[in-house]
Amino acid sequence: EVQVVESGGGLVQPGRSLRLSCAASGFTFDDYAMHWVRQVPGKGLEWVSGISWNSAKIGYADSVKGRFTISRDSAKNSLYLQMNSLRAEDTALYYCAKDLGGYGSGVDYWGQGTLVTVSS
Amino acid sequence: SYVLTQPPSVSVAPGKTARITCGGNNIGSKSVHWYQQKPGQAPVLVIYYDSDRPSGIPERFSASNSGNTATLTISRVEAGDEADYYCQVWDSSSDHPWVFGGGTKLTVL
Numbered sequence: 001e002v003q004v005v006e007s008g009g010g011l012v013q014p015g016r017s018l019r020l021s022c023a024a025s026g027f028t029f030d031d032y033a034m035h036w037v038r039q040v041p042g043k044g045l046e047w048v049s050g051i052s053w054n055s056a057k058i059g060y061a062d063s064v065k066g067r068f069t070i071s072r073d074s075a076k077n078s079l080y081l082q083m084n085s086l087r088a089e090d091t092a093l094y095y096c097a098k099d100l101g102g103y104g105s106g107v108d109y110w111g112q113g114t115l116v117t118v119s120s
Numbered sequence: 121s122y123v124l125t126q127p128p129s130v131s132v133a134p135g136k137t138a139r140i141t142c143g144g145n146n147i148g149s150k151s152v153h154w155y156q157q158k159p160g161q162a163p164v165l166v167i168y169y170d171s172d173r174p175s176g177i178p179e180r181f182s183a184s185n186s187g188n189t190a191t192l193t194i195s196r197v198e199a200g201d202e203a204d205y206y207c208q209v210w211d212s213s214s215d216h217p218w219v220f221g222g223g224t225k226l227t228v229l
Contacts, residue, residue, distance in 0.1 A: 035218065045155070045163065045206050047218035061216050062121075100168060104210040104217060106153030108174060110162040 002026040002109045004079075004096045009114030012086055020114060022079040022096030029077040033057075033099035035107060036070065036081050038092035038116075048094070049081065052103040064090075086118045122211040124221035131227045132197050140224045142190040142207030150209045152190040154183055157223075158203045166205075167192060194226070202228045 008020040022034070035050040049060045049070040058070060069082040079096055093115050097107040125143040132138040142152065154167035166177050170185040180195045194201055207221040 037220075044204075044223040045157075045208075045220045047216070047220060050218060059216050059218070065216075095162060100153075104212060105151070106165060106168045106208060106210075107155075107163075108165050108168070110164075112162055 002098065004098055004109055004111040006094060006096045006111045006114035009094060009116045011117045011119065013120050014087060014118055016086055017082070017084045018086060018116060020081040020083065020094055020096075020116070022081075022111060024077045024079065024096075024098065027098065029072075030054075030074050032101065033103040033105070034072060034079045035097045035099060036079075037095045037097055037107075037110075038090075039095070039113075040092045046092075050099070050103060051079070057103045083116070086116075088118050090116060091118045092116060121214055121216065122209065122219045124207055124209065124219055126205075126207060126221040126224045128222070129225045129227060131229055132194075133229045134197055134199060136197055138194040138197050138201070138226055140192040140194075140205050140207075140226065142192070142221050143188055144190075144209065144219075145188060147188055147190050147209065148186045150185075150211070152183070152185045153208045154192045155206045155208065156201075156203045157206065163206065197226075197228055199228050202226055 005023045033052045036048040051070045067085045071080045093113040095113045096111040098109040155163040156166045157163040167183040183192045
């Protein structure tokens with residue numbers, strides 16, 4: 001059974017950092033791109049960042065470029081999102097999601113999300 | 121950057137057909153994916169690559185994509201179909217290639 005499980009969310013002050021993790025299982029992690037998508041409660045979905053299966057392609061939303069860094073560790077079947085210089089507008093539920101394929105596809109599996117709250 | 125436009129809401133009576141549109145410049149040249157999200161739950165893929173259905177998704181869900189509009193069609197709508205629906209494309213010309221539509225709230229009357 002395919003599973004992606006996020007962790008690392010919490011309450012953090014503006015300007016501080018947080019690292020999200022996503023543990024993947026039930027599929028060959030090295031074969032698929034992965035993504036982070038966030039959602040402010042009551043609002044729509046916003047793609048945050050994506051990384052191809054071999055980390056050769058990486059993309060970021062303009063809203064996080066220069067502050068967030070996506071990475072993956074095939075030995076641990078894990079995806080990460082390093083979030084620096086956090087702002088109040090980064091407050092959201094962050095989903096880890098498995099791509100249908102290499103990078104430019106849709107997502108066929110989503111985690112349940114980890115909540116990030118940026119507030120003083 | 122590429123923009124996808126969805127109607128904020130669509131209402132339909134049980135047993136009828138719901139159509140949710142997703143507008144974008146020449147969207148017919150891109151692959152469109154559709155997600156269903158019920159309150160308090162993660163999104164679920166209901167259509168991928170314009171018109172394919174993942175296993176477990178009822179045949180009542182279908183979709184098309186042509187010109188400047190992609191359409192998700194839900195036939196014989198049931199109360200359990202009430203949810204938010206999002207379209208998504210991959211814009212290969214952009215540094216931030218993933219784009220979601222703003223979402224459509226489907227209300228079953």
